[in-house]
């Protein structure tokens with residue numbers, strides 16, 4: 001089975017077209033944990049299946065590393081658009097995600113997505129975690145995000161101790177949320193992300209970057225466009241289409257190819273890996 005690996009600001013993905021392998025749509029929830037395993041697989045944060053539907057329309061299915069399906073992955077969608085440009089010759093397309101139809105444009109070294117307004121925007125919550133109470137802003141950008149403002153001296157190296165408890169906090173409902181620690185550094189928003197379905201820190205989260213940028217704009221921490229520096233060092237740019245920080249937005253950033261190859265059939269045939 002043929003695969004391609006790309007990363008969007010360090011958030012890495014395995015990409016497939018239906019012709020790459022048999023019954024991918026049915027099998028990917030089971031195969032994703034094996035393919036994405038960092039030591040016993042190829043290694044990735046998630047898997048995408050691109051199903052070309054019309055002239056410039058691609059249905060996009062996203063699976064987290066643990067095999068759970070998520071409605072949207074912004075960095076994955078940017079990588080999918082760049083991959084569709086390379087394999088299908090599409091420079092502009094609409095990606096039909098489980099969240100919404102997302103127009104995407106592939107430029108030189110950058111992919112831009114046009115996103116609908118975040119919804120619902122729940123707002124600030126006080127979340128008890130152990131002996132502490134943490135404040136976080138809860139909203140959806142296709143998938144749920146909790147944005148926690150911090151002021152850490154060692155922002156990039158500080159362990160994300162509270163992240164697992166926040167990610168599954170009862171106040172966030174049964175699905176929990178992706179958790180992002182955000183700090184204004186100079187004119188940028190520095191962001192560290194702990195993702196659902198990966199259950200660990202990832203080097204970037206595109207929809208999380210959008211969520212954090214909206215909070216930064218609404219709270220007056222920064223003005224548009226917002227440069228979001230991710231843990232990979234790569235920067236994502238978030239720009240509202242109008243003045244309203246809660247309206248439709250544009251997200252742009254790099255999407256970089258890593259490898260193409262064949263998945264060893266044994267990887268998919270072996271017993272379940274943990």
Ligand SMILES: N[C@@H](CCC[C@H](N)C(=O)O)C(=O)O
Pocket residue numbers: 011064069070072073074075076143144178195196197198204205206207208
């Ligand atoms: N990395 C993503 C978000 C992927 C989905 C997320 N892990 C979830 O299950 O909610 C992005 O770039 O948006």
